[in-house]
Amino acid sequence: MLVIKDLHAxxxxxEILKGIxxxxxxxxxxxxxxxxxxxxxTLASVLTGRxxxxxxxxxVEFNGKNLLEMSPEIRSRExxxxxxxxxxxxxxxxxxxxxxxxxxxxxxxxxxxPLSASDFLKLLRERKELVEIDSALTNRSVNExxxxxxxxxxxxxxxxxxxxxxxxxxxxxxxxxxxxxxxxANGVNKLxxxxxxxxxxxxxxxxxxYIVPDFVHIxxxxxxxxxxxxxxxxxxxxxxxxxxxxxxxx
Amino acid sequence: xxxxxTISPREELVSLYLENLDMITEGSPDILNRFREEAxxxxxxxxxxxxxxxxxxxxxxxxxxxxxYEKYFAPKKISFRIEDIFRCDIxxxxxxxxxxxxxxxxxxxxxxTKLPNGIIISSLAExxxxxxxxxxxxxxxxxxxxTDGLVALNTAFVQDxxxxxxxxxxxxxxxxxxxxxLLSTENQLVQYRNLIVVEESAQANxxxxxxxxxxxxxxxxxxxxxxxxxxxxxxxxxxxxEHNDSxxxxxxxxxxxxDSHVKTNVLSLHGGxxxxxxxxxxxxxxxxxxxxxxxLADRSQHTDNYTYIDHAVPNCSSNELYKGILDDQATGAxxxxxxxxxxxxxxxxxQANNNLLLTADAKVSTKPQLEIYADDVxxxxxxxxxxxxxxxxxxxxxxxxxxxxxxLLLMFGFAHEVVKQVSIESLRDRLDDLVEKRLRGELxxxxxxxxxxx
Ligand SMILES: Nc1ncnc2c1ncn2[C@@H]1O[C@H](COP(=O)(O)OP(=O)(O)O)[C@@H](O)[C@H]1O
Ligand SMILES: [Mg+2]
Numbered sequence: 290m291l292v293i294k295d296l297h298a299x300x301x302x303x304e305i306l307k308g309i310x311x312x313x314x315x316x317x318x319x320x321x322x323x324x325x326x327x328x329x330x331t332l333a334s335v336l337t338g339r340x341x342x343x344x345x346x347x348x349v350e351f352n353g354k355n356l357l358e359m360s361p362e363i364r365s366r367e368x369x370x371x372x373x374x375x376x377x378x379x380x381x382x383x384x385x386x387x388x389x390x391x392x393x394x395x396x397x398x399x400x401x402x403p404l405s406a407s408d409f410l411k412l413l414r415e416r417k418e419l420v421e422i423d424s425a426l427t428n429r430s431v432n433e434x435x436x437x438x439x440x441x442x443x444x445x446x447x448x449x450x451x452x453x454x455x456x457x458x459x460x461x462x463x464x465x466x467x468x469x470x471x472x473x474a475n476g477v478n479k480l481x482x483x484x485x486x487x488x489x490x491x492x493x494x495x496x497x498x499y500i501v502p503d504f505v506h507i508x509x510x511x512x513x514x515x516x517x518x519x520x521x522x523x524x525x526x527x528x529x530x531x532x533x534x535x536x537x538x539x
Numbered sequence: 540x541x542x543x544x545t546i547s548p549r550e551e552l553v554s555l556y557l558e559n560l561d562m563i564t565e566g567s568p569d570i571l572n573r574f575r576e577e578a579x580x581x582x583x584x585x586x587x588x589x590x591x592x593x594x595x596x597x598x599x600x601x602x603x604x605x606x607x608y609e610k611y612f613a614p615k616k617i618s619f620r621i622e623d624i625f626r627c628d629i630x631x632x633x634x635x636x637x638x639x640x641x642x643x644x645x646x647x648x649x650x651x652t653k654l655p656n657g658i659i660i661s662s663l664a665e666x667x668x669x670x671x672x673x674x675x676x677x678x679x680x681x682x683x684x685x686t687d688g689l690v691a692l693n694t695a696f697v698q699d700x701x702x703x704x705x706x707x708x709x710x711x712x713x714x715x716x717x718x719x720x721l722l723s724t725e726n727q728l729v730q731y732r733n734l735i736v737v738e739e740s741a742q743a744n745x746x747x748x749x750x751x752x753x754x755x756x757x758x759x760x761x762x763x764x765x766x767x768x769x770x771x772x773x774x775x776x777x778x779x780x781e782h783n784d785s786x787x788x789x790x791x792x793x794x795x796x797x798d799s800h801v802k803t804n805v806l807s808l809h810g811g812x813x814x815x816x817x818x819x820x821x822x823x824x825x826x827x828x829x830x831x832x833x834x835l836a837d838r839s840q841h842t843d844n845y846t847y848i849d850h851a852v853p854n855c856s857s858n859e860l861y862k863g864i865l866d867d868q869a870t871g872a873x874x875x876x877x878x879x880x881x882x883x884x885x886x887x888x889x890q891a892n893n894n895l896l897l898t899a900d901a902k903v904s905t906k907p908q909l910e911i912y913a914d915d916v917x918x919x920x921x922x923x924x925x926x927x928x929x930x931x932x933x934x935x936x937x938x939x940x941x942x943x944x945x946x947l948l949l950m951f952g953f954a955h956e957v958v959k960q961v962s963i964e965s966l967r968d969r970l971d972d973l974v975e976k977r978l979r980g981e982l983x984x985x986x987x988x989x990x991x992x993x
Contacts, residue, residue: 337937340929365939377934381952381959390948391938398939430952431934447938 290315290486291336291356291455296347298335305331307511309347313455316483320502320522321490321513324530328511329490330374333459337371338364351455365391366398368454372444372461374490379431384443387431388413388450395451416449420476437464445476452480457488462496474499494526509533548604549586553579555610556695562612567698568667570675571732578684578694585688597872597904598814598843600689603758603786608728612698614643617722632965634716634746635660641721642729642759643699658711658743659704663732666702673704677736681764681792681820690790693730693762700731700761703745707738707768714744714963719759721785726756733761735775739768739796744776744963749810751781758786765793765801769823772800776961778970779807783840786812795855797823804961805844806970807834808977813842821848821855821883832861833957835977836869836901843872848888850879853913856887862957863894864950864978865901872904875920881912890920895927895953950978 291313298306305328313319321329334342336349338361349356351367359367379387392412393403404412413427422442432440441461448456458477462470477487477500489500497505497519505521506513514533515521546554556563556579564572587604588595617640635652637660638645644662651661651669659666667674684691701717721727737743751757767773779787787810795801807813819828834842848857863871873892894903907920927946935945954974961967 339933360942361933361936362939362941362945365937371937373934373937377928377930379928379931379934379949379952381955382948386948386951387935387938387940390940390944391935394939394941394944451938 290352292348292350294348296332296335296349297345298331298342299345300331300342304345305342305511306335309508309511309513311506311513313486313488315454315486317504318481318487318489318500318502320497320505320519321488321508322492322505322522322525323508324534327508329508330459332508333371333374333457333490336364336457337361337369362394365451365453366395370448370451370453370456372441372448372456372458374459374463376432376440376444378433378435380433382431384427384429384431385413388427388447391447392450412450416446419449419479420446421472422446438466438469441465442469442473442476445473449476449480452485454485455488456480456485457490459490460492461489462491462493470496471499494522497522507533548601549583552604552692553583559612563696563698566613566664568664568671570667570671570678571664571697574679574684575695578691581684581691582688582695585686585691587688594687594845594874596906597870597874598812598841600788600814603788603812604728606756606758607726608756608758609723609725610696610728611641614699615641615723632714632963632969634714637701637703637715637717639699639701639717639719639731641723641727642731644701645720654711656709656711657706658709658715659702660715661702661704663700663702663734664698666704666734670702670704673736674702674734677764677766678734679764680766681794681818682762682790683792683818687790687816689760689788690762693732693760693790696730697732697762700733702733703735703743705737705741705743705771708740709738710742711744714746714966716746716748719747719749719761721751721755721757721759721781722753723755724753728758728760730760733763735763735765735773737765737767737771737773740770741768742772744774746966747775747777749777749779749781749787751785754782754784756784757781758788760788761790763789763791765791767793767795767799767801769797769799771796774802774962775804776966776970777803777805778973779805779810779813780973781810783811783838785810788814790816792818792820793828794820794822795826795828798825799823800827802829802831802960802962804831804957805833806958806974807832807836807842808973809835809840810842811840813840814845815843816845816847818847819849819857821850821857822852824852824854826855828855828857829960830857830859830861831957831960832873833954833974834861834863834871835954835974836863836871837866838869839867840869841871842869843874845874845876847876848878850877850883850886850888852880853882853884853886855883857889859890860957860960861892862953863892863903864897864953865894865903866897868898868900870902872906873922874906874908876908877910877918877920879909879911879913879916879918883913884915886913886916886918888916888918892922893953894924895950896924897927947975947978951975954978
């Protein structure tokens with residue numbers, strides 16, 4: 290589904306990603322872990338097409354297409370979704386209008402007409418239940434005045450609305466209490482299907498207790514320095530990141 | 540030696556006044572006539588406000604008056620049925636309607652409508668004859684003839700306008716709608732006057748819509764005086780939708796007595812040149828004033844809002860929010876003055892002005908001015924001038940919304956913060972709709988009226 294080959298990228302002339310190789314297949318769950326500042330969010334930015342990050346070398350293919358050539362909105366319509374580490378507040382734009390625009394743009398891309406008002410509301414209700422978000426949230430402006438936990442739940446709600454092929458969850462667990470974490474993870478698991486994939490970016494093992502990865506990668510200083518099965522996350526939990534920083538092997 | 544005589548627009552208007560004095564006064568009631576002489580003297584002295592006048596720093600006024608305009612001293616007969624030409628299609632919005640055509644009250648089964656609950660909606664001139672006690676008490680009580688030449692000019696020339704009277708204790712749910720139409724085959728200068736009196740414990744909603752219906756050049760110089768009695772509530776929404784060859788100078792004065800509530804919302808959707816002055820005097824304890832404004836300008840349009848909130852007594856609050864979106868080479872300004880007098884302890888006054896510039900050529904000037912002479916007050920102000928939020932744009936794009944559509948959604952959102960302050964739901968929805976059409980570039984007129992005025 291996703292094939293990243295020798296990806297280099299810079300922000301303001303500073304090289305942040307220094308040769309990333311990664312392949313994600315349909316049905317898989319990957320976890321990317323690593324200390325702060327390693328480039329995890331930058332990788333997510335490259336995949337979603339944030340202007341700030343400039344790709345200097347390498348390729349990214351998504352379902353056989355050159356991802357790097359696509360605008361952010363086309364990537365979304367092709368099935369890429371990012372749960373933002375820091376969701377953006379948009380005063381004055383209601384969640385309902387935001388989601389209506391997004392869902393209908395996705396439909397248009399597939400050659401479908403816009404949903405009727407009642408079908409849209411039905412979908413909205415259904416997906417809200419899936420991620421157990423408070424009904425009132427969708428009547429408010431996008432993320433405005435939401436608590437940290439509400440913002441993260443709202444990301445997963447949007448994911449549920451758009452049903453992406455590849456979901457990238459960037460520290461969706463940070464700032465969540467254990468109940469909220471369980472709800473968010475349950476939501477992600479309910480959306481899991483053999484034909485889609487998830488990349489979970491996290492510092493901690495605790496989210497991975499709920500969303501169990503097939504592969505765990507450690508990203509450090511712009512490179513994937515180690516890849517293994519889910520047991521790697523447990524070891525990291527025990528040993529911390531210092532050994533990586535010191536260049537030791539596990 | 541040849542002498543070149545150029546007459547300034549000021550001299551021209553003064554002689555126009557003197558030459559037509561008989562005609563101006565003849566049909567007018569004494570209440571209007573008795574202030575003219577003094578007003579024209581003020582105008583003669585003051586002339587047009589120049590940009591050196593701080594209050595008018597951002598708008599050039601005199602040049603507006605150098606164009607050739609017809610001035611009428613009696614309503615010109617235009618035979619038309621209002622509903623043929625203009626239908627304000629705000630669905631579910633049932634209003635008490637008053638129409639002003641080229642500055643004169645347009646008869647609607649007569650010049651005065653009196654509702655069973657005592658509310659009067661009338662031609663101002665007619666009201667001055669029929670209700671001299673009320674009109675006489677409030678007419679010209681607030682207008683600043685001695686400091687603003689434009690206001691003096693209006694007082695000298697005024698012949699008509701609308702009078703709205705909501706008697707003590709009357710609560711009217713149905714909005715009173717005042718539609719100002721400009722429709723003619725020649726360029727025109729119109730100067731009318733509105734007087735709104737909401738007595739003690741009364742409640743009313745007033746919607747004012749300004750439209751130009753024919754493609755001529757218009758200049759409107761309009762004064763509106765509003766008196767809101769103790770414990771009364773008034774919400775006033777003004778929707779300005781005129782074409783690029785129109786210029787509007789509005790001077791609104793509102794005085795509030797004890798425990799009264801006033802909310803104003805001025806939505807400048809379209810117009811060549813718009814200058815809105817709003818002065819709110821908090822004159823009784825416990826009163827609150829809310830002033831909202833939205834201005835959308837593109838091409839070479841200019842909109843300028845000047846607000847002046849005068850906290851004259853203790854325990855009042857005011858809250859202002861003005862927002863603007865400027866595109867192309869449009870220019871805009873917001874000047875917000877708040878005065879907290881020495882006695883006005885426990886005042887709360889908030890002001891915000893936010894602007895979005897869509898191009899590098901669009902310009903906006905924003906200037907707060909707080910003069911605070913009391914020590915126990917809470918005041919704040921903030922102004923921003925910015926571009927579309929790139930982070931928000933990216934967030935929306937990452938959900939599949941195209942850049943153009945996302946930008947529009949962000950602009951609607953920005954504008955909605957002002958529109959949402961309108962209390963009447965059907966009107967609010969309609970205004971959202973008009974704003975959306977305007978920002979999409981689809982607003983050639985505000986409704987299905989057959990005249991293409993923009
Ligand atoms: N907007 C930005 N401007 C400049 N540098 C940035 C920006 N965002 C990230 N960086 C830099 O890129 C590096 C990687 O950051 P990031 O991808 O956010 O790491 P992680 O998500 O792994 O914590 C850091 O050195 C950070 O300072
Ligand atoms: Mg990060």
